[in-house]
Structures are given as C-alpha cells and as structure tokens.
Amino acid sequence: MTQLPDSIEDSVISAILGGRLRPGTRLGEAKLAEVYGVSRTRVREAMMRLETRGIVHVSARRGWFVVEPSATEARAAFQARRVIETGMLRDLQALPGRSLPGDAVAHLRAHVEEEREALHTGHVGSRTCLLGDFHIHLAHAFGNAFLTDILRDLTARTTLVSMLYQSDQDAAASSDDHAGIVTLLADGDFVGAARLMDEHIRRVEDGLDLAAAPDPLAGLREILSPGAPA
Template sequence: MTNAAEISQRITQAVMAQQLQPGGRLGEQQLAMLFDCSRTVVREALMHLSARGIVTVSSRRGWYVIEPSLPEAREAFEARRVIELGLIRCAPKLSAAAVKKLKSHVRREQVAVKGDDVGLRSFLLGEFHVCLAECLGNQLLADTLRDFTARTTLIAMLFQSTHDATKSCQEHGAIVAALEASDLVLAERLMQEHIGNVQSALKLQAPSEDPLAGLRNALRPMVSRAPKRGVKTAAQDLHTSSYPESTESSSIYLGALL
C-alpha cells in the first residue's frame, strides 16, 4: 500500500514532467484506486501538496493542480533567484563526488534532449536545480527548490514557454564547469542569466482591461467591401434577380450567418 509521502512525490514528479496540466483535477477516489490506498491517505498527501503550493482545493471543484497567476509567476522566479544565487554565492568548494554527480545529471539531460520522451526531458531539466542544491550541501533548500521548480514548470505550460531545451541543458553544463573551476562569481552570473532566459521565454503579458475583448472581437459584424460603382458582381445579380432590395441596416445580423 502506497503511503502519503510516496503519493506526494509521484504527483510532484508528474508535474515536473509536464504530465499533469495546470488546473488538472485530482479526484480522491480515483487516486485511492490508482495507488491502492484509502482516501484518508490520499487526502493527507494532497493536503501536504497544498501546503507546498502545488495543488489547491475548492468546495465545488475538489482538489486540482494550481494555475499560477501572472503575479505569482513573477514571484516564483524572484524566489528562485534569491535561493539559487544565494546558494552559489555561499557555496563551499565542491567535492569530486559532487562534481561527478552534477556532470552525470547533465549527461542524462543531453541524452533526454536528443530523445523523444518530453516528460523525462522536462523532469531532468527541472531536477538539475534540486540536484545542485543537494550537491551544495543544503537539503532543506533542495526540497524548497523542488516545489518552486514544480511551480515554474506549471508556469511554463500555462504561459506557453518557448525556451529551448538544448540551450537550457548547455547553460546547466556551463554552470557546472564554473563550479568545478571554483569560479563562484562566474557560476552565479551564469545562473542569473539562465533563470532570466527561462523567464523571458514566457508570454507573461498582463490580461486585457476589457474582459470581453476576445469575444467582442470574434463577434464583430462582418461588413463586406462595397463593389466599384457601376460594377455588379455575380452574387449581386443573383440577389437582385431573386429578392427585393432590403431596407434594413447594411450591417449583417449575426443570426443570418448561422
């Protein structure tokens, strides 16, 4: 029987792999059947994820994956900057084992980027930042970064990221190389640029002040272009020969098109 911690981990991994969409519903009964456990265990896992800011609950919709707002998206990236740049700035010299682990992770990214498994690629690119925090010796911040990385993955899906996975992988490799050379100034600058590149690839546009703008534009009257004077089109010939001339407004009533 799966426990609450394992369910939380599986859901977080699915978010980072882009397998769960923003706003996706998480039914207690379905999850209990899937993980062969009670709804009480599932509810415990979802409450834990809610406290971490990955899922939320509504009296009408039940449990569902969060849909970050525009301000929340900006705050998430700012939080990641504070955490990750601070980690590098205060980093001790990396051990040979830590460097080996980071290089191994980047190699797995490179293989995934060339492959067809989009979920694995997305997960590894996000997990790099968690792996880096672990290698820098701070498990508490590694856990925090996992949550923020999950949130930024949802943000990337919600705001249609155009960031290139190959470029992201290359940037990770450059950060590891700088850390291996103990050049913390360069590593911090590269991380700053990397997070900035990921954020700038998002379509973080403020919503229109007119909530009906999209619908208003879609349903605007279709006014046809008037023909030149003295020139009668075939369609006009057909209309005038069969029907009397309309005395109504020249604007087309939407119902006539349906």
C-alpha cells in the first residue's frame, strides 16, 4: 500500500510520519548525502524545500532539525486544519449539485477499516500516520490540489505532535470520529460532517497534553535503555 519514496523530501517526510525520525532529530547534510549517494547540494535543496513547507528548520551553521512544534504552534496548526477542513465540507453544501466523487465514500470506509486494524496490531507510528492520512484522503476526494497539499503539510505537523502525546484510547476515539464522518458523508449531510469534523479536531487537540513539555532526552533514554545495541 505504501509506495517507496522517490525523492529525498518524500523519504524524510515518510520517515518522520512513520516515527523513525523524531521531532528535534538533527539531519546532517553530509550523513544524508552519503545515505542517498548524492552530493550535499541536492540534500540542501531538499532540506530547503522541506523548510519552506515547515517540516524541518535550520539552525545557522549547526544543522537541520525535524521541527518541534511548540504548544502554541501546535494549537495554531490544529486551528488551521479546523478552518480548512470544515470550510471544505461546508463548501460542498453550498452548491446543491456539488458532491464527492462516487467512490470516495467507499475508499474512506476502507481506510477507516485499515485504521481499526492498525489500532490493534500496529505500533504508534503507523497508527498515527494512518489517522492523519484519513484527512488527506478526504481532502483529495474534495478535489482541490492546493488544499490537499496544504493539508498534507499541516497534518504532518499535527501528526508529529500526536505521535508524541496521543494515548491509545484517544487514537481509538479518533478512528470512531472518522467512521462517523464517513457515515454523514454517505448521507450527504455535509454540514453535519463539518460539525463533527470541528468537534473531532478539537477533541484530538484537547486530548494531547500540550502543556507537558516533551522529554528532550527521549532519544537518549531509548538508546541507553537495557537491551539497546551498542
């Protein structure tokens, strides 16, 4: 299902969303250049593109780092998503003729099913990634490439946060919300879907303990935990 990334950018994003690269991780140009078998030039290009997309940031002459959204930034990202995603759904209601493509509801239903499985079997990374993907797929069904791209980057940021702070039961509740949204969409009740989407994103945001500062030593602890390879 997951296609292998063809560009450095996609590869890094995929690693971040998959939980293999944690927020705050340093991305050395030389290291990446070696990994991808290219010169620093192309790595720098990719990093700068990711920077304008808000995925990484650069600290002058120190290196590139996966963004660590502050509590304030995280809340702003959630608000932006709420505005856009509810706006999209309400826009569907505005024009009587407008609607989602015929197979959209079926696709979304299948996706929710995938979420369900990941909740039981998968680990935090794939679970959180799938929960974020639901919103991307919904945006895709809406059919506006600009909004899809925007939501992809915005969701990446909130996913980054959710992965650190979301509990198992909150993840399950999220998936239930998704199922409810799909049901409303199937009924053509876009305003209802918009309302539930608004509640859903608020719930996810409120469920995260953003006040609790992340553990800056998490990476170190993991490495130093018993059983870790030298």
